[in-house]
Amino acid sequence: MTRKKTSADKGLDFGILPSLAGYQLRLAQIAIFRDFAAALGEFDVTPGLFGVIVIIDANPGLKQSELARAAHLDRSTVVSVIDNLERRGLVERRPADNDRRSNALVLTPDGVALLKKLKRRVGEHEKRLVEHLSEEERATLVTLLQKIFPEQR
Amino acid sequence: MTRKKTSADKGLDFGILPSLAGYQLRLAQIAIFRDFAAALGEFDVTPGLFGVIVIIDANPGLKQSELARAAHLDRSTVVSVIDNLERRGLVERRPADNDRRSNALVLTPDGVALLKKLKRRVGEHEKRLVEHLSEEERATLVTLLQKIFPEQR
DNA sequence: GTCAAATTGTTTGACGTCTAACAATATAAC
DNA sequence: GTTATATTGTTAGACGTCAAACAATTTGAC
Known part of the structure; x- marks a missing residue:
């Protein structure tokens, strides 16, 4: 037995949660979001927003849908x-x-300039993210992540 | 060169995104959330809410903070x-x-009963989640995830 | 013991996301 | 060609989350 439920100390019991891959992934995601926000907070850009800007940059003229x-x-x-x-x-x-229903989306020069700065910051963030992983581990992580619900992408 | 930016076909260019571990993690998270919602939608319980219920169950009387x-x-x-x-x-x-400032949180009998059902559903969800991973890969994934910003937990 | 500082739960307002509905336009069936 | 169906962008309403401010209470300094 590792821990009594009724223990009065500060260490809480997380039940089955730590054994769930979904939970561990969620924890990692929360930590990543925090670091991302701290790194790019000055620009008011979230991970999702960064993705949107990158996609528009790489596909100028694409439609909103x-x-x-x-x-x-x-x-x-x-x-x-x-x-x-x-x-x-x-x-x-x-x-x-x-x-005539659709809009073609393009980055403005300001958008392109911002993206350049964002990429540098995101690069640094990504570096911290994998700080405790070897290059091989990093590659393995990505491979394993891609095996989760691959049918959905 | 893999793809021209100006390609008119449907295959979009995702720029640097796919090379980012943070992005791959985000994709996995989105897919997991979708499956979780589909599996437990009937109970109106999100991953976060499930975690809350589990934690209260495992630590009866804990305070809101x-x-x-x-x-x-x-x-x-x-x-x-x-x-x-x-x-x-x-x-x-x-x-x-x-x-006298604090509330002690406890699950009601209904809460305990619901948790039991939820755990079964979450178990099935978790099974789908790791469907394309061997047991060894699953264990590796969890280990690697825990190496991401470990200082934050 | 008194008084400043910290903690707890709460309210309010903001933000990002989703779903459901809608009008305009495009596509497909005939 | 006309008409039904699908797609596009939009609005409105809901939900979950956060940060800032607040009163009640507890803790710590002296």
Whole structure:
């Protein structure tokens, strides 16, 4: 027996949680988000927002719906995300060719410039993230992560 | 060169994202959340809420602040979480001994009964989660995850 | 013992996300 | 060609989370 339920000391009992891969992943995610926010807080950019900017940069002219699918966001969420980025002058909605319903998304020069700074910060963040992993372990981690619900991507 | 930026086909370019461990972790997390929601949607329980119930069960009488720290939630978030669980008759706030500021949290019999059902569902979910991993790979994954920002836990 | 500092639970307001509904437009069936 | 169906962007409403401020209470310094 490792720990009595009724123990009065500060060490809490986490029940089955630590044995669940989903829980460990969630813990890692929370820690990552914290470090990411601390590293990029000055720019008001979350991991999700960073992903959106990278995807627009790599696919100029893509439509909001395509962005939604790529970034695992709802179409309605993309509306407010792009509202946000457009208000900040980082992204532009242009009329799309051949489809008067759609907007073609492009990064503005300011957006491109910001992305450059963000990439440097994210690089440093990523370095801290894998600080206690060897390069081989890092590669293994990525491989294993990709084996989780691969049918969903 | 693997893909032209200006390609007009559906395959989007994800830029540096796939090379980031943080991004792969985020993708896995999103997929896990989806499956969890599908598996437990009927009970209106998220991974975080499940964790809260497990922790209360394993540490009856703990205070809201202790729960907040354990579950990585803000104190103010715990208020609404417990409001929710108390409204559903799953958790009870009792006056704590020796501290008139604090509440001692305990699961009601209904809460204990629900937890039992939840655990079965979560077990099935966890099984799907590691479906494409060998037992050894699963253990490795957990070990590697624990090496990410270990100082934060 | 008194009084400053810390802790606890709470409220309020903000933010990001989702779902459901809608109008405009495009596509497919016939 | 006309008409039904699907897709796109949007709004409105809900939910979960956080941070800041607050009153009640406890703890610690002296």
